[in-house]
Structure formats: structure tokens, C-alpha cells
Amino acid sequence: EDQVTQSPEALRLQEGESSSLNCSYTVSGLRGLFWYRQDPGKGPEFLFTLYSAGEEKEKERLKATLTKKESFLHITAPKPEDSATYLCAVQAAEYGNKLVFGAGTILRVKS
Amino acid sequence: GAGVSQSPSNKVTEKGKDVELRCDPISGHTALYWYRQSLGQGLEFLIYFQGNSAPDKSGLPSDRFSAERTGGSVSTLTIQRTQQEDSAVYLCASSLNPQGAGQPQHFGDGTRLSIL
Numbered sequence: 149e150d151q152v153t154q155s156p157e158a159l160r161l162q163e164g165e166s167s168s169l170n171c172s173y174t175v176s177g178l179r180g181l182f183w184y185r186q187d188p189g190k191g192p193e194f195l196f197t198l199y200s201a202g203e204e205k206e207k208e209r210l211k212a213t214l215t216k217k218e219s220f221l222h223i224t225a226p227k228p229e230d231s232a233t234y235l236c237a238v239q240a241a242e243y244g245n246k247l248v249f250g251a252g253t254i255l256r257v258k259s
Numbered sequence: 260g261a262g263v264s265q266s267p268s269n270k271v272t273e274k275g276k277d278v279e280l281r282c283d284p285i286s287g288h289t290a291l292y293w294y295r296q297s298l299g300q301g302l303e304f305l306i307y308f309q310g311n312s313a314p315d316k317s318g319l320p321s322d323r324f325s326a327e328r329t330g331g332s333v334s335t336l337t338i339q340r341t342q343q344e345d346s347a348v349y350l351c352a353s354s355l356n357p358q359g360a361g362q363p364q365h366f367g368d369g370t371r372l373s374i375l
Contacts, residue, residue: 179361180362180363189368192302239357246292
């Protein structure tokens with residue numbers, strides 16, 4: 149059973165068309181939920197850490213939220229440069245210090 | 260440099276050869292991690308170092324894989340007798356002391372390993 153599941157697998161948006169990406173998790177003892185952005189040929193770039201349900205973080209057009217079972221990455225009025233793969237990862241007491249990643253959502257924003 | 264540095268960026272080798280991959284973490288980061296990213300597999304954990312010790316090696320797929328870290332800084336991942344299924348991007352990450360609340364891990368751009 150996957151511990152971290154991201155949906156959708158791929159998302160195509162028109163420039164300015166807001167949407168949300170989902171990350172659901174089934175771990176105990178959550179120590180942190182992390183969002184990363186990955187561009188082709190590059191390593192994951194850290195975006196946000198969320199620690200507890202109800203927490204929200206914002207950066208430019210991105211806003212991450214967390215509940216007890218899932219996290220959302222909201223993208224407001226996206227631009228073509230927001231096109232990337234967005235990865236969600238959890239760190240939990242049952243796994244020690246490693247990150248367990250979801251498969252990612254590939255986002256394409258067309259102008 | 261300011262970020263995690265990995266070398267080489269690309270490596271092509273023949274099946275059966277040994278390879279060494281290098282990671283230079285962010286200065287001051289005591290924790291270092293190796294992950295592997297393959298098509299269809301996503302990002303999977305290999306090994307974690309705290310200082311020069313490796314308290315978690317649970318992700319190493321076989322005894323052909325080993326890693327070391329010296330001086331609390333640079334780490335080397337070695338794959339012996341490479342197989343085609345070892346082809347992947349090997350990513351290194353570092354973080355501040357991970358004890359307590361989760362510290363974000365910062366990644367390098369990886370080494371793309373291709374086994375012919």
C-alpha cells in the first residue's frame with residue numbers, strides 16, 4: 149500500500165486558470181510534509197514544509213495546506229514558468245529521517 | 260558553493276564495471292542522504308548519514324552498493340559490478356540536524372547513470 153499518493157498524475161492548465169494538486173498520506177507520527185518542484189534534468193527544489201493540521205504556507209502563486217490525511221498545493225493564476233513536476237514527501241516517526249515521496253504531478257501551463 | 264554539488268553529472272559505463280558517485284553537501288549540514296530516481300519508480304531512499312555514521316542503510320538494494328562519508332562532509336556512493344537495472348538518477352540531499360521536527364532536505368542535481 150502506497151504511503152503517499154499524489155493526484156492527478158498530470159494536469160494541463162491554461163495560463164491564469166487556478167487549480168489544486170493533492171497529496172494524501174497514510175503514515176503515523178508525521179514529522180513534516182514537504183513540497184518540492186522538479187524541473188527536467190534538475191534535482192527537486194524545496195518549496196514548503198508543513199508540520200501540523202491547519203497549517204498553511206504561501207510563496208508567490210503557490211499555497212500549501214495540510215489536514216490530518218492530505219495536503220493541497222493551490223496554484224493561483226499560473227504562468228507557463230510554473231510548469232514542472234511537483235513532488236510531495238513525508239517524514240514520519242515510523243520511517244526515521246528519510247523522506248517517502250509520492251510519484252508526483254506533472255503540471256503544464258499553456259499560454 | 261551555496262548548494263549541494265554532485266559529480267559527475269552524467270556517467271556511462273559498461274555492465275560489470277564499478278562506479279563512484281560524489282556528493283558535496285551544503286556547508287554546515289550534518290545530515291546527508293542518497294536517493295535514487297528511476298522511471299516508473301519515483302524517488303526512493305538509499306542511505307542516511309549523520310556526521311560520518313550511517314544509522315539507516317535500509318534502502319541500499321544489494322551488497323553491491325556501499326557509501327561512506329568523511330570529515331562530516333563529502334560522501335561517495337559506490338556501485339560494484341554494475342547491472343543494467345542500476346541505471347537511474349542518483350540524487351544527494353543534505354539538511355541541518357534532523358532531530359525533532361522535520362528539517363527540509365536540499366537536493367543536488369544528481370548523477371545520471373547509464374549502464375550499457
